[in-house]
Amino acid sequence: MLADSIMLALAAWLSFNILGITPAPQSDAVLLYSVGVIVLSVAGFFRIGLYRALLLYMGAQSGFIVIQGVTVAAGLFGAVYYFVLAPETPNNALVPVFWMVSLVFIGGSRFVARLALQSLIQNFRPKEPVIIYGAGSSGMQLLAALQSGNQYLPVAFVDDSREVLGSIVNGVRVYSPGALSELISNYSVRQILLAIPSATHAERKGILNRLEHLPVHVKTVPELFDMRSGKLHVDEVRDVDIEDLLGRDIVPPDRALMGACIENKAVLVTGAAGSIGSELCRQIISFKPAKLILLDSFEFGLYELEHELQRDKADETELVAVLGNVCNQALMRAVMQRFGIETVYHVAAYKQVPMVEKNVVEGVYNNIFGTTEAALAAVACDVRDFVLISTDKAVRPTNVMGATKRFAEQVLQALAAGKPKTCFSMVRFGNVLGSSGSVVPLFRRQISQGGPVTVTHPEVTRYFMTVEEAAQLVIQAGSMASGGDVFVLDMSEPIRIVDLARKMIHLMGYDVKDENAYRGDIAIEYTGLRPGEKLFEELLIGESVTGTEHPKIMRAEEDFLPWKQLENMLSSLRTACAELRLEDIRQLLMVAVVGFEPEGLLDDPLWMDRERDVKPEEAKVTVEGAGAAKPAPAKVTPLRKR
Template identity: 75%
Template sequence: MNLYTVPISRNVKQALLMVADALMLALAAWLAFNMLGIRLEMPTDQAVVYFALAAVISVAAFYRIGLYRALLLYMGLQSGFIVVQGVAIAALLFGAVYYLILDPPSPNNAIVPIFWMIALLFVGGSRFIAKLALQSLIQNFRPKEPVIIYGAGSSGMQLVAALLNGNQYLPVAFVDDSRHIIGSIVNGVRVYSPASLPDLINNFSVRQVLLAMPSVTHATRKSILNRLEHLPVHVKTVPELFDMRSGRLHVDQVRDIDIEDLLGRDIVPPDPELMGACISGRSVMVTGAAGSIGSELCRQIIALRPQRLILLDSFEFGLYDLELELQGMRDSSADTEIVAMLGNVCNRSLMDAVINRFSIETVYHVAAYKQVPMVEKNVVEGVYNNIFGTVVAAQAAQAAAVRDFVLISTDKAVRPTNVMGATKRFAEQILQALAATQSNTCFSMVRFGNVLGSSGSVVPLFRRQIAEGGPVTVTHPEVTRYFMTVEEAAQLVIQAGSMASGGEVFVLDMHDPIRIVDLARKMIHLMGYDVKDENAHRGDIAIEYSGLRPGEKLFEELLIGESVTGTDHPKIMRAEEGFLPWEHLQPMLDELHQACQNLDLLRIRELLIEAVDGFEPISLKDDPLWTVPDQVVELPAVSGTVTAKVKSAKVTPLHKRS
């Protein structure tokens, strides 16, 4: 049995409503005559026939204006207007019968208004009572979960209305920081102060608080969440104001708190001039476009109306998915050409062909292996892709006189303890050295920390572990990381590239680092659970320490030296950092390429130590190939200076991805 509807056909229910409305209109006419003491001159049976005919015509008018298409359970303000309109038509018909057909010698002009009010009470009131009865019936069979709404503004009022018509949540109280509305009733729900939250949670047995403040700043939201963190409730939030205005999401589509809310970091509005300087009207290429950072860069770029956007990646499905998304995002009035290229940045012939064929003017080089533990276990591929992929892309851009080339780097490049960080610092030096030897292409690099929502982020991992009942795994109690949203990172990368004059290392302001264990605790608390530790044995979710992974540091840094200056943007700094000149780097690259061909991990380690200042690798023995250093494979040369080929023994060529 469906509890939301009576188990009979819709036609039968409409017919029953029509009969009921006709009877109520007739009863309203009888009461109107009796209340005013009016006596008719013509026979009663004739008058009954005329009024019955008016009632039938009125019901037909009700049907015509759509009164019977409205479901009783979901009747709202619009349905109320239809009821008023229908009753007004019935009153006009009643008046026509009274004045034109009955033609009383001394008519009482109050008869029509009295009839209208009684009919409206019967027709509209009966539907309102039926709606309440159905809602009560549904709640008895499927009780709603009591919730508290934080924020009694317009979004809060919309949320209450949506939840009352739904079947999941029952709003029992509003909480708001404004003293002016505390104690008032909003949409039938009382408004309390935040200090009342513990009592409200206990009295109403509330397990969830819905944060309905989509327009407040992230700093304000963080302050509110800090107050809610220690309460035994699961905190959820409504969509952002922009998403609701754009129609992508509705106010009742509540979701878990995002990590952005916990950071309390307000994004500086991007400078339109800097955003479009290297993109608008140009032919732009993004390598590693299908990754989390690359794809967000593409979303930002497509909105700036480039002449052409080339998406290069070796991840086939990700590239296909991104191309479809960008095609849908493209402004119908714009003529931006979107080209998806499946390929590897280490392929010099491909890079030359793409850059020349599409007259590329700006390159954002994102393609890299970024997962520290994975690169520790696959050193050769990590070095080859991250270092030689950058060499190939940069030299191809230089040969074609590409105007701007921006490398996406990482804070792990600063005094690295892992191969991934060392390869990224090596890549930075390649661009610095190339920038010092020529002026055709403006090389620059942008360095920042962890990006929220990127592949491998701890946030979705923690959320999944909490949903599964724990434990939440943290590598070390003191490990800290910098965090930034992927949207903000992409905007700042574009703006930093526009400020480059050649060879700069731009560093993004990441604010203060966050202890990962503190982040885990906040997420556990805001999802309505208690942390189970030595001080709370009765908690719900335990936090376990798994130990630092291969190559992982306790603390990340953003600057190698102390020389750093500001720029025109408050979130972008310019670092002055030393580098090896190209005449020193080139022979090292040749030898490093040979070592990759020979799978000589020991020599790769020595060359990285020599080239990267501060690189202190713990070990390379996590790589399975460390035990077989004598096996070699044949890899293509990356430049004219590297021509030696080594025969393959027992290892097949490794698959390379951008």
């Protein structure tokens, strides 16, 4: 208030001098009226809230308050001047000049004080210099948020658009991408923040490829949808999503296909608490099913998912969480009958290759018998659609997990050949980004800890897809099924895992340490292929594949064993699992699954304990006929094609 009083007095004195006006001789009256104007003006400032605005965070709204206060002061000054000091020969320019000078003094003093405070704070709490890539609306919002924060100091904008090059926004200049190396060197920048939330993944991949060789950590602002929905704010920067590195854009889902098996229907998702199952549930709940039943044996995950979906479900959707195991056919039948299930998405399975290799019996029991019991329960309860989520590891598998999934596929194919009321289909795809088994979080954690980043083999490649896209395509594929269909998702081109690791290291601001760069930061170590692991994955067993109405979904025609033979094998397999006869299990899987040639079961601790008691050449398997025992490999009847 004292500062504003002095500023108003100086503004009045300067206004008279600028215009060469000499006040009337009654100097005591001039002084008295001037003091009165100043006191009333400061009281007006207080009344309109000028002194409630914090100097450090003054913005446009505070500027409007300053203008209002100065206008009030000019009005009071004008009233005294016209009616008391010069009623006969007033100078009409005095009041406008006083208004402008007062605005400069009152507003300018606050602006200078704000700059001084910011400078003082930066000296005690230095900010990290950053470059913002993208000078659009999101970049502007990010700039404002960072300038008022205490972590980052934006030193430059970079944008591909020629229209904004050279312009200055809030004191920050816009440069072309070609100036990045010089900017990074001049300002000692260690981070670049991508403010391009509306760009496609392909566009972001192109930008990231240009940034990869720079010695900076690249981060990004949330996507446009997350900001518009209020879930995230523009200044909540995070590491670059791996889907941006892949450059894979999602084909917008067909709403008719998405809702065909879901809308106003009773839907069951097994394995609902897993990464793929939970995303399926999120997609399903948005299409307003009459009932959504979540089934899983993972208690805490099921609890968390139920609470998450309760917030998003429509009022007319009944949401039920069932704790149980898919191998329990009595439970599966009870659930399907009690809730009148019309569509089943069977996700429940053990998917970790090394873990299933070490726990063969449980892997076989859960993946094969879990699928079989769920499928038989669906037939018994006249469920309309049954969709199995499969894997690319089911194609010519070298591991137990892949063999069990291919066996499960054949169960559905054989059941479908009997023309039941239930329409069986299976959807096969590769690795899902963000799933519990993804290498991405592992690599990110290893890089954050200083390395090394572990890769099994320099030539190992994998297909990748986002969990959101995988869930959408699974739902759409299930809607196109006619019975016994094997759907294969278009995974684009496979990615070398070591290339993925290198990109992540570079984009997190580090250099790879190898024989060509001894001064690097993060080393890549090769650990060797794990038991049952392939160098590359396949999606098709044969060559017979046709397109569908969706560009990312194909339909494969593949051979399978008839149900009678599979039924006998299932009986033998159940006995072998109950008696922990791992060699019998191995032989049965080799008979049932084309191309399955495991090196052994040497990683399973149960096999290692029994190895001296059970010799492979003495193992017997029951394949055809009740109680018929034959040495492995068993006789196989001709394959049938669907």
